[in-house]
Amino acid sequence: MQSLGVIVEYNPFHNGHLFHLEQSKHTTDPDVVIAVMSGQFLQRGEPALVSKWTRTKMALTNGVDIVVELPYAFATQKAEVFANGSISILSALKCTNVCFGSEQGNIGDFERTTIIMEEQKPLYDLLVKEFINKGYSFPKASSLAFQQLMDGRENVLDLTKPNNILGYHYVKSIREQKSEISAFTIGRTNAGYHDPEFNDSPIASATSIRKHLFDHDGDIEKVQRFVPKPTYELLNRYIKQTGSFHQWEDYFSLLKFRILCSTSSELSEIYEVEEGIEHRLQQIIKESHSFLEFMTKLKTKRYTWTRLQRICTHILTNTKKETMHRVMTQSHSEYVRLLGMSRKGQAYLREIKKELEIPLLSKISGFDSQMLEMDVRATNTYAMKFSEPTRSNWMLQEFSKPPIRFDEVENKFL
Amino acid sequence: MQSLGVIVEYNPFHNGHLFHLEQSKHTTDPDVVIAVMSGQFLQRGEPALVSKWTRTKMALTNGVDIVVELPYAFATQKAEVFANGSISILSALKCTNVCFGSEQGNIGDFERTTIIMEEQKPLYDLLVKEFINKGYSFPKASSLAFQQLMDGRENVLDLTKPNNILGYHYVKSIREQKSEISAFTIGRTNAGYHDPEFNDSPIASATSIRKHLFDHDGDIEKVQRFVPKPTYELLNRYIKQTGSFHQWEDYFSLLKFRILCSTSSELSEIYEVEEGIEHRLQQIIKESHSFLEFMTKLKTKRYTWTRLQRICTHILTNTKKETMHRVMTQSHSEYVRLLGMSRKGQAYLREIKKELEIPLLSKISGFDSQMLEMDVRATNTYAMKFSEPTRSNWMLQEFSKPPIRFDEVENKFL
Numbered sequence: 001m002q003s004l005g006v007i008v009e010y011n012p013f014h015n016g017h018l019f020h021l022e023q024s025k026h027t028t029d030p031d032v033v034i035a036v037m038s039g040q041f042l043q044r045g046e047p048a049l050v051s052k053w054t055r056t057k058m059a060l061t062n063g064v065d066i067v068v069e070l071p072y073a074f075a076t077q078k079a080e081v082f083a084n085g086s087i088s089i090l091s092a093l094k095c096t097n098v099c100f101g102s103e104q105g106n107i108g109d110f111e112r113t114t115i116i117m118e119e120q121k122p123l124y125d126l127l128v129k130e131f132i133n134k135g136y137s138f139p140k141a142s143s144l145a146f147q148q149l150m151d152g153r154e155n156v157l158d159l160t161k162p163n164n165i166l167g168y169h170y171v172k173s174i175r176e177q178k179s180e181i182s183a184f185t186i187g188r189t190n191a192g193y194h195d196p197e198f199n200d201s202p203i204a205s206a207t208s209i210r211k212h213l214f215d216h217d218g219d220i221e222k223v224q225r226f227v228p229k230p231t232y233e234l235l236n237r238y239i240k241q242t243g244s245f246h247q248w249e250d251y252f253s254l255l256k257f258r259i260l261c262s263t264s265s266e267l268s269e270i271y272e273v274e275e276g277i278e279h280r281l282q283q284i285i286k287e288s289h290s291f292l293e294f295m296t297k298l299k300t301k302r303y304t305w306t307r308l309q310r311i312c313t314h315i316l317t318n319t320k321k322e323t324m325h326r327v328m329t330q331s332h333s334e335y336v337r338l339l340g341m342s343r344k345g346q347a348y349l350r351e352i353k354k355e356l357e358i359p360l361l362s363k364i365s366g367f368d369s370q371m372l373e374m375d376v377r378a379t380n381t382y383a384m385k386f387s388e389p390t391r392s393n394w395m396l397q398e399f400s401k402p403p404i405r406f407d408e409v410e411n412k413f414l
Numbered sequence: 415m416q417s418l419g420v421i422v423e424y425n426p427f428h429n430g431h432l433f434h435l436e437q438s439k440h441t442t443d444p445d446v447v448i449a450v451m452s453g454q455f456l457q458r459g460e461p462a463l464v465s466k467w468t469r470t471k472m473a474l475t476n477g478v479d480i481v482v483e484l485p486y487a488f489a490t491q492k493a494e495v496f497a498n499g500s501i502s503i504l505s506a507l508k509c510t511n512v513c514f515g516s517e518q519g520n521i522g523d524f525e526r527t528t529i530i531m532e533e534q535k536p537l538y539d540l541l542v543k544e545f546i547n548k549g550y551s552f553p554k555a556s557s558l559a560f561q562q563l564m565d566g567r568e569n570v571l572d573l574t575k576p577n578n579i580l581g582y583h584y585v586k587s588i589r590e591q592k593s594e595i596s597a598f599t600i601g602r603t604n605a606g607y608h609d610p611e612f613n614d615s616p617i618a619s620a621t622s623i624r625k626h627l628f629d630h631d632g633d634i635e636k637v638q639r640f641v642p643k644p645t646y647e648l649l650n651r652y653i654k655q656t657g658s659f660h661q662w663e664d665y666f667s668l669l670k671f672r673i674l675c676s677t678s679s680e681l682s683e684i685y686e687v688e689e690g691i692e693h694r695l696q697q698i699i700k701e702s703h704s705f706l707e708f709m710t711k712l713k714t715k716r717y718t719w720t721r722l723q724r725i726c727t728h729i730l731t732n733t734k735k736e737t738m739h740r741v742m743t744q745s746h747s748e749y750v751r752l753l754g755m756s757r758k759g760q761a762y763l764r765e766i767k768k769e770l771e772i773p774l775l776s777k778i779s780g781f782d783s784q785m786l787e788m789d790v791r792a793t794n795t796y797a798m799k800f801s802e803p804t805r806s807n808w809m810l811q812e813f814s815k816p817p818i819r820f821d822e823v824e825n826k827f828l
């Protein structure tokens with residue numbers, strides 16, 4: 001039995017995602033498709049446009065059979081940790097294949113590069129350190145070190161490309177975890193990852209779709225041609241039910257509250273708050289009236305926008321270094337949290353259930369785990385943009401809501 | 415030179431306060447009147463109706479010459495600590511007399527009772543412990559122990575009365591601090607301290623005034639006859655500038671955020687969070703849609719409403735046990751924070767300035783103190799009910815705003 005794993009954020013699910021999903025199925029011919037999806041906060045350190053439940057529905061109505069949550073402990077992290085968590089969950093679910101999009105488009109290049117990097121690791125680490133000492137950010141230093149190491153070699157990865165970086169870490173995680181998953185990749189031919197503008201193609205980046213939604217105050221009509229019909233309907237319903245999509249600005253006052261009502265020493269206990277940045281955070285947020293203003297003032301060469309956003313996310317959700325280090329000692333997920341499934345997905349889970357080595361959680365009450373507590377705090381934080389009683393209902397739902405069930409034959413939710 | 419000290423909250427300043435102030439002046443014939451006033455959060459563990467700056471103006475326009483802030487570390491505490499801090503500040507300011515309102519109305523009874531209590535302390539402590547073991551709250555147990563101890567004695571205090579309790583602690587603090595302040599008291603003849611309803615008298619309790627303001631959505635006309643004209647005008651201006659008065663409900667969502675995005679062990683580090691109440695807080699707030707609902711569900715025989723409100727205040731402002739214990743080792747204030755002064759007040763301060771043993775702060779920037787940091791956090795928290803840019807402006811003002819100056823001859827602010 002062939003099962004295809006995809007690692008996604010679906011923020012929101014658009015035509016490009018559908019295209020990738022179709023191609024991945026075509027390449028691997030799976031019996032079942034499993035998506036590991038980030039929860040309420042994403043890899044770039046920002047709240048998802050819509051909740052994980054709505055994004056689960058988007059996935060199910062577009063041909064995914066099982067949606068499970070990538071825990072906060074992995075989802076809001078740099079590529080290496082993000083990949084480790086994702087692959088560990090797909091392995092736990094007995095996934096046979098994983099397929100990711102990449103600029104490179106050739107899986108051989110990923111495998112070759114991974115092996116070279118394994119062999120050259122000491123040299124690579126040295127080079128990264130040198131570039132960081134020259135004042136480069138960690139991602140930039142990694143990329144420069146990599147380029148230097150690969151200089152003159154053929155058929156190796158271009159790791160200046162964001163999807164190649166992620167893919168590299170998927171392949172590396174598979175090797176390191178001695179997972180039996182086979183990796184596939186599909187070339188990304190569409191516009192740049194973060195291209196903010198629309199063009200004539202029916203495929204637009206998620207970034208440009210979100211940008212349009214926020215620039216036009218939730219007016220979703222213009223994004224209709226870039227998203228599958230179910231996504232359009234789900235976005236429509238979300239905006240009708242909750243009033244607006246989620247963005248950092250919605251949480252800026254809470255962030256300010258956290259930063260200004262903590263001592264700098266308390267702030268320095270937060271995960272990723274390093275090198276005395278707590279003092280700059282406290283100084284700059286005092287005079288900032290919006291998240292954009294805050295980030296713009298905060299940005300330096302050394303700190304990427306993404307890294308700063310992740311720091312802010314961890315402050316917002318009160319994620320401490322100590323807790324993160326404790327839950328990450330094993331570097332793989334302690335559980336698989338099921339968000340939704342089709343009939344086919346349900347049958348698959350029934351079949352593999354006995355072989356699972358970590359708990360499969362349909363409901364989370366009763367399961368005691370610090371990793372899971374982080375997910376709960378992420379939802380509590382995410383719900384803070386609503387007023388009562390919606391806010392409380394969302395917080396309670398996190399414990400009581402069963403996985404979403406979708407009948408793919410009848411094309412309806414159960 | 416005679417200086418009169420009063421210990422106040424002025425929440426808001428009303429005719430009863432004016433009456434007490436006039437009587438106190440009549441009794442002690444002072445050259446200058448000094449008020450030690452709670453800041454943004456009050457002794458009963460709640461946000462003040464209006465900011466400390468507006469309440470300072472109320473005091474100055476009604477005959478107070480100097481208004482200084484009672485630091486958060488004392489202001490949000492039980493009577494004993496509240497009194498200790500207040501008396502330490504009045505002593506620091508070379509105050510000769512203090513005058514407080516009490517149900518008893520006879521200073522001899524306070525002095526007699528204080529001496530008896532000093533002599534009988536071991537027995538009293540034992541009795542309190544016994545009543546607490548029987549399930550009574552600390553205030554109730556204290557009161558019962560006291561009654562038993564005083565049984566049969568004449569001319570001693572009735573410590574079931576709230577103003578007698580405060581007065582008792584003022585007199586006790588004066589003795590313990592070996593302060594040279596002379597204590598006076600004035601009988602309170604008006605309605606009960608917390609009487610919620612209006613009657614025919616021009617004097618209504620602050621509780622009833624606040625209740626009216628909140629029940630009628632900030633409509634202040636009906637409270638006009640219970641407050642001096644400047645108070646009325648200041649309340650009017652406040653509501654026009656900020657939109658509403660402050661109450662716990664404004665901060666409920668932040669409290670929820672704090673409680674649900676902390677682990678129970680983090681909550682137990684907060685000052686006054688004891689005996690495992692952190693678990694009840696987390697459980698009950700999940701299902702509460704308002705502060706009133708939360709408090710009503712939380713209330714038990716053992717925990718008074720006030721104690722619970724104080725716990726909530728400390729959670730909101732992130733006041734830790736460790737920090738509080740550290741700043742309280744000396745049990746008196748580290749500074750005197752000047753909020754406002756009349757011309758006469760200014761002259762007085764100029765005169766005593768050289769004799770001051772703790773710093774007199776006109777602006778707080780540059781003064782490094784954990785006790786003062788608590789006041790800053792209290793203002794940051796208090797300002798969270800506003801939206802930007804008001805919120806940021808208030809937070810910055812805490813550092814930049816000079817004391818309010820009032821010309822009592824011309825009857826105008828300078």
